[in-house]
Amino acid sequence: MARGMRRDQLTGLLLVAPTLLFFAVLILYPLGQSLVLSLHRTSTLTLQSRFVGLDNFRVLLADPEFTQAFINTVIWTAGAVVLQLVCGIGMALLLHGSLVGRSLARGIVLFPYLLPTAVAVLVWRWLFNDLYGYLNYALLAAGLITHPLAWLSHMPDAMISVILVGAWKFFPFVVIAVLARLQSIPDALYEAARVDGASRFAQFRDITLPQLAGVLSIVVLLRAIWDFKEFDLIYLMTGGGPANGTETLPILVYREAFQMLKFGRGAAVSVAMLLFMLLFFLVYFRVNRHLEATGR
Amino acid sequence: MIRQRIGLALYNLAVWVVVLAIAFPLFWMLSTALKPNDETFALPPTLLPVHPTLEQFQRLLTETPFTTFFVNSVIVGLCTTVLVVSVAVLGAYGLVRFRFPGRELIAHLVLFTYLLPAVLLLLPLYLIISRLGLANSLAGLVIAYTTFALPFALWLLRSFIVAIPIDMEEAAMVDGASRMRAFVEVVIPQALPGIISTSLFTFIMSWNEYLYAMVFINVDTSKTLPPGVLTMLNQNQNVEWALLMAASVLMSVPVLVGFSFLQSHLTRGFGSGAVKG
Numbered sequence: 001m002a003r004g005m006r007r008d009q010l011t012g013l014l015l016v017a018p019t020l021l022f023f024a025v026l027i028l029y030p031l032g033q034s035l036v037l038s039l040h041r042t043s044t045l046t047l048q049s050r051f052v053g054l055d056n057f058r059v060l061l062a063d064p065e066f067t068q069a070f071i072n073t074v075i076w077t078a079g080a081v082v083l084q085l086v087c088g089i090g091m092a093l094l095l096h097g098s099l100v101g102r103s104l105a106r107g108i109v110l111f112p113y114l115l116p117t118a119v120a121v122l123v124w125r126w127l128f129n130d131l132y133g134y135l136n137y138a139l140l141a142a143g144l145i146t147h148p149l150a151w152l153s154h155m156p157d158a159m160i161s162v163i164l165v166g167a168w169k170f171f172p173f174v175v176i177a178v179l180a181r182l183q184s185i186p187d188a189l190y191e192a193a194r195v196d197g198a199s200r201f202a203q204f205r206d207i208t209l210p211q212l213a214g215v216l217s218i219v220v221l222l223r224a225i226w227d228f229k230e231f232d233l234i235y236l237m238t239g240g241g242p243a244n245g246t247e248t249l250p251i252l253v254y255r256e257a258f259q260m261l262k263f264g265r266g267a268a269v270s271v272a273m274l275l276f277m278l279l280f281f282l283v284y285f286r287v288n289r290h291l292e293a294t295g296r
Numbered sequence: 297m298i299r300q301r302i303g304l305a306l307y308n309l310a311v312w313v314v315v316l317a318i319a320f321p322l323f324w325m326l327s328t329a330l331k332p333n334d335e336t337f338a339l340p341p342t343l344l345p346v347h348p349t350l351e352q353f354q355r356l357l358t359e360t361p362f363t364t365f366f367v368n369s370v371i372v373g374l375c376t377t378v379l380v381v382s383v384a385v386l387g388a389y390g391l392v393r394f395r396f397p398g399r400e401l402i403a404h405l406v407l408f409t410y411l412l413p414a415v416l417l418l419l420p421l422y423l424i425i426s427r428l429g430l431a432n433s434l435a436g437l438v439i440a441y442t443t444f445a446l447p448f449a450l451w452l453l454r455s456f457i458v459a460i461p462i463d464m465e466e467a468a469m470v471d472g473a474s475r476m477r478a479f480v481e482v483v484i485p486q487a488l489p490g491i492i493s494t495s496l497f498t499f500i501m502s503w504n505e506y507l508y509a510m511v512f513i514n515v516d517t518s519k520t521l522p523p524g525v526l527t528m529l530n531q532n533q534n535v536e537w538a539l540l541m542a543a544s545v546l547m548s549v550p551v552l553v554g555f556s557f558l559q560s561h562l563t564r565g566f567g568s569g570a571v572k573g
Binding site: 033 | 304307308310311312314315316318319321322324325328336337339340341383384386390391393394395397399402404405406408409412413416417418419420422423424426439446447450475476500503506507511521523525526537541543544547548551552554555556559
């Protein structure tokens with residue numbers, strides 16, 4: 001029996017070995033490499049590097065562009081998450097009822113999530129186009145604006161536009177998570193509330209929201225993590241402009257390393273990001289463990 | 297009764313208006329792709345093409361490197377998927393069914409790497425790939441893509457394998473089958489729907505990836521679709537929106553096909569085991 005157990009352990013380790021190899025070589029080693037890079041001054045062109053200790057970090061903390069990128073990241077993440085959450089819960093509630101063509105409607109709503117970001121950005125930049133874009137035309141026709149707006153070249157319009165597109169692209173994640181949870185709330189709870197004469201809003205506040213609390217806390221955390229690290233959507237919408245107005249930390253990493261050719265400083269920004277990620281990650285584990293313990 | 301009917305009709309109407317509003321950008325993409333160039337500058341814009349034409353698609357396939365980008369994207373997508381899913385099937389099975397020291401730690405590590413920002417690995421991967429002489433090659437991209445696709449595939453497959461009842465494997469082993477034979481003949485067939493949807497998700501992730509593809513590839517012959525099509529946007533003085541929308545439509549088709557197969561597994565794939573359905 002003991003030998004059988006031993007052999008079983010060995011088989012298990014063998015099965016996991018290729019995975020571990022990939023993780024060690026392609027994820028853990030590069031992560032360590034990031035730390036090392038952040039302590040060196042390295043030119044992107046020659047890749048010659050020299051140890052400089054914490055200099056890169058000192059420069060960053062004194063650099064207004066880093067502070068600006070951090071603030072932008074917080075604004076973008078908060079704006080995108082809140083909008084995704086509100087739209088996502090609303091849409092899930094709408095799709096939960098007895099709708100004609102429900103699965104088609106769900107399919108349409110969920111599709112933007114899997115759409116290539118490059119495609120989403122191209123379509124929205126065409127919609128936002130200042131001269132021939134449909135958005136300006138529609139808003140002018142409706143009398144909501146008096147002259148065409150250059151959405152992506154003014155602040156705060158550019159940030160608002162990016163947040164809107166981010167909400168459109170990523171809110172399906174909230175929809176699907178909430179829909180799945182809504183389906184598992186027992187009808188009996190609502191029936192009891194109706195017998196007691198509770199209004200629809202009271203039912204939502206006292207039954208639906210508390211039941212959703214567990215899944216929503218995980219959804220908020222995951223979306224915050226993913227929005228925090230989002231590069232493609234913002235970079236392709238605005239390139240970080242106008243005048244660094246939408247430059248977030250991931251874009252700063254890229255710019256430092258590949259446009260200003262300061263590899264070490266780019267690495268330092270990414271290590272700073274890693275620290276924030278660890279924070280998110282700790283909270284995620286806490287929440288997850290709490291949910292598992294309470295059986296939700 | 298009648299009031300209820302009217303209420304239901306109004307609800308349906310309202311929901312569908314919202315749904316169609318969400319789909320408007322997709323409709324606008326398709327509509328623009330079917331317009332001749334001068335019609336994209338029409339004011340007021342025409343909602344449906346007045347002179348519908350397929351000329352944008354024809355130009356895209358004959359006058360631009362779009363086909364090269366497309367083929368490259370397919371190659372990278374297929375290689376990434378085969379590599380990642382085969383490693384992940386073994387890994388996920390090992391993590392679910394076997395107890396060995398460090399198992400919990402590995403599971404946490406997988407989740408951690410799944411949530412790790414791609415931009416964090418960008419610079420070290422750039423160095424590794426240049427040193428291996430794989431800059432500007434599709435192989436370099438496949439290697440880079442395993443860093444996010446493997447943790448994802450592991451999480452997703454894990455949730456599928458956990459759901460397989462253990463009885464059948466045990467029955468097979470009581471009948472004298474070895475552990476590996478039980479794995480090949482019992483577990484793999486049972487996990488097949490999970491393996492297929494994980495493969496589709498992995499392919500779509502690779503198909504959509506932009507950052508690594510933009511940084512690691514600088515020659516047109518090795519570019520994949522997302523950075524390739526976006527250079528078409530930035531190179532021209534006069535942006536040809538109809539042409540770009542045609543490219544967008546063709547880029548979306550494989551995703552749409554995958555999506556239609558995935559509908560029933562979406563909850564799992566979106567949260568990838570992180571959100572319980």
